[in-house]
Amino acid sequence: MTALSRAIADPRPVHGLAARSPLAGLDRRSLGFVDVLGQSVGAVAPSAAAATCPVLVATRAGSGTLVAFLLAGVLMAIVAGAVNQFTRRLAATGSLYTFAAKGLGVRAGFATSAAMLTGYGFVAMFALLGAAYYTLTLLAHAGMRGAVSQLPVVVLLAGFGGLCFLVLRRGVRLSTRVTLVIELLSIVAVLALIAVLLSRVPAAEFWRVAVPHGVSAAQLAGGTTVAVTAFVGFESAATLGAESRRPFATIPRTIRWTVIASGVLYLLSAYTQLAGFDAFGGTLAASASPVNDLAARAGVDGIGLVLDAALACSFLACALASTTAFARVLFSLGREGIAPRALGRTHGRFRTPHVALAVGVVIEVAVPAALVAVGLDAWQAMGVIVVCAAAGYITAYAFVCVATPLFLRRIGELTLAPAVAAAVGAAGLVAVLAADLWMEATGTRALAVALLGAVAAIAWLLYAVCRRTRPRALSRIGLFDEATAEDVLGGTP
Template sequence: MSALERAISRPAPVRDFGARSPLHGLDRRSVGFFDVLAQSVSAVAPSAAATTVVLLVAGVSPQATVFAVLIAGVLSLLVARTVSQFARRLGAAGAVYTYTAHGLGTGGALAAGAAILVGYGAIVVFALLGGAYYTTILLGDLWPALHGTASLIAVLAVEALLLVLVLVRGIRLSARVALVVEAVSVALIVVLLVTLLVRMGPIDVTVLLPRDVSPAALAAGSVIALTAFVGFESAATLGVEARSPLRTVPKAIAWTVVLSVVLYLLAAVTQVAGFDAIGLDLAASASPINDLTRAYGVAGWGVLADAGIAASFLACAIGSTTALSRVLFTMSRDGVLPRRIGRTHPRWGTPVGALAVALPVVLVVPIGLLAAGMDVRAVMHLTISVGAAGYITAYVLVCIAAPAFLRRIGELTPGAAVVSWVSAIALAAALIAFFGVDAASGSAAVWVALALAALVAAGIRWWMRRGGARTGRVGSYDEPVAAQVLGGVAREVDPRNA
C-alpha cells in the first residue's frame, strides 16, 4: 500500500469542523446559476420597474429622467462590485446583514439587518400592489365594473395564495417560476419598446439630456431610479442553496445589474422621447406604456405588456419574500431573533418559520391600507420610497464594511477601497438629498422609513436583552462539515445551535 493509499484509508483526524452547517435545514447546494440569477432578477423585477419607476423618476426629475437612470445604473454597478467582495468569500443566507457583521461587527450587522428587512418588506408590499393594479387594469378593460378597491383587494388575496404555495414548496420551484415569468415579461417589454421606437422615427436627442435641473432634484431622481435596481444583491441570500456559491452568486449579481441598466435606459429613452413627441406630460400619465401604444397604433401590445408587468410584479414579490425570509432565518440562527423563526421544512428545505412571520405582515399591510381608503398609486409611491430608504441604508453599511473585512483577512487593495468608499459616500449623499426633497413635497415616506427601522431595531434589541442572543454568533455563514472532509471529526455541538 502506497503512502497516499494509507493516508486515504487511515486519515489523520481533523477536528475543526462541525457535524452540520450553522445554517442547516435549507436545501443545500440544490440550485444552479440560472436559478440564482432568477432570484436576483425577480427581486429587481426589470419588466415592472422599466415601466413604473421611470414614471416616478419623471415626477421628481422631469428634465433629467434618462440621466438619473444612467447615474443610478453606474452606482449600482459600483455597489454590486463591493457586495461581490463578500460573495466571493462567504456563502451566506443573510446577504448584506451577514456581510456587514464581518466588517463592522454586531452593531453594524443589526443596523444593516433592520434596514434590509424594511427594504425587502416594503418592496414586497409595493410589488403586490403593483401586480394588483395592473391586473385590475386588464380586467377593467374587459369588465369595467371590476375597477375599484374591492377588485384590488380580491386580486391581492389571489396573489397571497400564489405566494404561499410557491414559497413553501421550495427554492427550485419559486426560482424557476420567477425565471420563466421574468424571461417572458422582459421579452415582451423589449419587443414593445423597440416597436415604439421604430414607430416614432428619428427622435429629438436634446430631450434626453439634462437641462435646467437642480442638483437636489437630480439626486432625488437618481435615488428613485436606484429603486429600480434594488434587490440585485438578493442572489446572495441563496449562498447556502446555490451550487458553487462563491462563483455563481457574484456572477448572478453582476449580470442582473448589467441587464437591468440596458433595459431601463431603453425604457427611459422610449418613454421620454415618446411623450415629448405626442406633446403630453410623462409624469401625469397613469400608465405610460398604454398611452404610448394607443398613440402609436399598437394598443394590442399594451394589453400584453400589462399582463407581463403584472406577472413581473408577482415574480418580484416572490423574489423579495424569498430574500426577506432568509435574512430572518439567518438572524434567528444567530440568536438575535426567536429560535422558532429559524425552523425549516423537513421535506422542502424552506425557512417556514421565517415565512410564517413575514407573509402575514406583507399580505395584511397592503390590504389594510387599501381598505382604509388610500389610493393605490399613493401607497405604491410610499412603499417604494420606504423600500429605497431601507435598501440604500443597508448598501451604505455594507460598502463601509467591505474595506474593514478585506483588511482583516489581508486582501484589501486600493481599487476595492476606492470603489467601496465612493459608493458609500455617493449613496449617503443621494439618500439625504432624496429625504430632503421627499419631505419638502409633504410625503411621509421619510418618517415611515425611520419609524419602521426603529421599530425593527427595538424589537431585535428587546429580544437580545431578554437573553436570546448568543454572543459571537452574529454573522453565521455556510461552512464545510466534518463529513465533507477527509478525516473529519465533528466537534462537540453547542445545544443552543442544535
C-alpha cells in the same frame, strides 16, 4: 493509479471540521446558476421597473432622465462590487447583515438586518399591490367597472400572498424558475413595445432627447434618487448562499450581471419613452400610464394590454423573490437566537424555512391591506410603500460599503481600489438617502417617512431587548455556512 485516484480512494484525514453547518436544515448546495439568477432578477423585476420607473424619474429630472439612470447604474455597480467582496468569501443566508457584522460588529449587523427586512418586506408589499393593481386594470379594460376598488384589492392581496406561500413552501427551485420564466417573458413584451416605437419615431427625436437641457443639479439628484430604486434587490441572490451549488462563483456573477443588464434595459426604455412622447406629443412626466399611452399613439393598443398582463405577472414574480429573501433573513436571525427560534425551523420534507415564510407573508399582506382600508387607493399605497423599501435597501447597502474595507483589512486583503470604491459608494448612498427622505418629508408622501420612523423605533426597541435578554445570541450575529466533515474528502469532526 494517479495521485488524484489515490487521494480519492484513501484521503488524508482532515480534522477540526464541524459535523453540521450552522445553517443545517436548508437544502444545501442544491441550486445552480439559473436558480440563483432567477432570485436576483425576480427581486429587481426589471420589466416592471423599465415600464414604470422612467415616468417617476422624469417627474423630477425632466430631460435629465437618462443621465439620472446612468448615474444610478454607476452607483449600483459600485455597491455590487462592495457586496461581491463578501460573496466571494462567505456563503451566508443573512446576506448583507452578516457582511456588515463581519466588518463593523454587532450593532451594525443588527441595524443592517432591520434595514434588510424593511427593504425586502416593503418591496414584497409593493409587488403584491402592483400585481393586484395591474390585474384589476386589465379587468377594468375588459369592462368591469369599479374593479379597482378597496375590496377587490384586498381580496387579490390575500390571494396572491397565499399563492406565494404555497409556491415558496414547496422549495426555492420551483419559485426561482417560475420567476425567471415570468421575467423573461415580461422583458420580451417590453422589448417588443420598444422595437415598435423605435420603428415609428423619427431619428431626429432620439438625438433631441439624448442631451439634457434646463436641468438643475437638484433636479438631477432627485431623479437619480428615484432611479436607484429601480435596481434594488440585485443582491438578493446572496441570501441563497447556503443553498447555492457553487456560491463563491455563481453569486458574484449573478449580482454583477443583474445590475449591468437591468441598467441597459432601463436606459433603453427611458430613451424610447422620452423620444416617443417627444414625437407623438405630450410629456413623459405628465403621463399616468406611459406604456399604454405610447402604444395607443403608435397604433398598437394590443401591445399595451399585453404589457399590462406581463407587468401583473412581473410584480407577482417580484413578490415571490422578495418573500424568499425576507424569509431567509428571518430564518437566519431565528437560527442565531436573536429572533424567536421557531423562525429558524425548516420543513422536514421540503427543507424550506416554512415558519419564516408564513410570518413574512402575513406581514406583507396585512400592511398594504391596512393602508388600502384607511382610504388610500392601490397606486397611492404603492407610492408610500416603495419609499420605505428604498430607504431600507439604501441603508443596508451603505452599511455594507462602510464595512468592506474594514473586513478586508481584518483578513489581510485590503487594497486601494476596493477601499476607494466603497468610500464613493457609501458617500453616494448617504446623499441619495438624505435627499430622498427630505423630498418625501416635504412632499405628498410624508406618511412614508412616518412609517420609516416607526420601523426605526421598533428596531431600536428590539435591539435594547436583545441586549438585555439575549446577549449571547446577539454576540453570534452573522452566522454563515461552513464546510462540514461530509463536504471534504477525509473530513472528520
